[in-house]
Amino acid sequence: MNKILKASSTAVTEAIASLKQGGVVMLPTDTVYGLAVHPGFPEAVDRLYAMKDRPRSMNLPIMVANVTDMETLGVDINAPTHRLLNSEYVPGALTVAIGFTDKPKVDWLTGRDEVAIRIPDDEHLLAILRATGPLLVTSANASGEDTPTEVAAILEQLHLAPDVAIDGGTIPTIPSTLVNCRMNPPVIEREGVIPATDLAPYLK
Template structure:
């Protein structure tokens, strides 16, 4: 990892652990990240996007083991997708939960969406902080923007730290609900639905 990226990861991790909101690039779109154990920063993130609290935030991880550690249930379909070439990468999975094992900040959910990004900076951050709540950096239900200046112009308020790495794609990850039987592609993004079907057989 180059020195600049390492320094950015260290600054971002420190900010998140202190309860800050960070705007950062992912391997797909720009995201807004918070540490899940800082409820005040989670509340700020929802307000920043104008997102209803009823619409849960996805979780980003740096290891597949984080899923079960958080209380997620890895079904056979989820297992197949986690073993695919799209993990790490632009594939988000919604998994069911084991209520008795669920992380305190996920209590009340019957499923959560999880993704391991293919981005060394973000993976290094998560290695330091643990799993994070990360959502696309746009107003709720509005189009994702490519550049940091455009993103900051649209948000309701500013994040505590901004990492600008140039323009990013506006195509989000593909979301597959693995809690459903059979699994359901709930959002088609960077991974075509046909690829998901081929992996699941």
């Protein structure tokens, strides 16, 4: 561990610098604490998997700052996805699983048929994403364990230490709601912060 920083503009600057140099950053999101890496650094991605002891067969979710950044990944923003992205829940605790268009993928998405992607509703995190571009971000916990609510407990649980940790205080452990938009009609695969009943009008 190099640094533990209180959530602030200084911490955002430090996180951006670390991510752009291939670091692993632990940070608060609008749902749970997360671990973030820049996808352009394969060794950083390897460290993140080792940190969580996460099977490589489990792909990492993606966070972006806006829909434009999402489109650069070559994803297929179909009609249900479009409705959800234009809903009151984006930015926010809504993750969509979507496929790809026929256009070539970016190198780090080679071999993937779909991605789970989210635009978070957290100004510090959005500032980081605007500076770095899309990031791989997963919950800050050892694989198969619950995500702790505080930084100290997370660091005790992880198998390796991140390069930078941003302490945003106590954060609840309710994940985002995940909707698979490759299905017709879309299917809620995980009910989290946003209740399924609230999303029903967008999934018809």
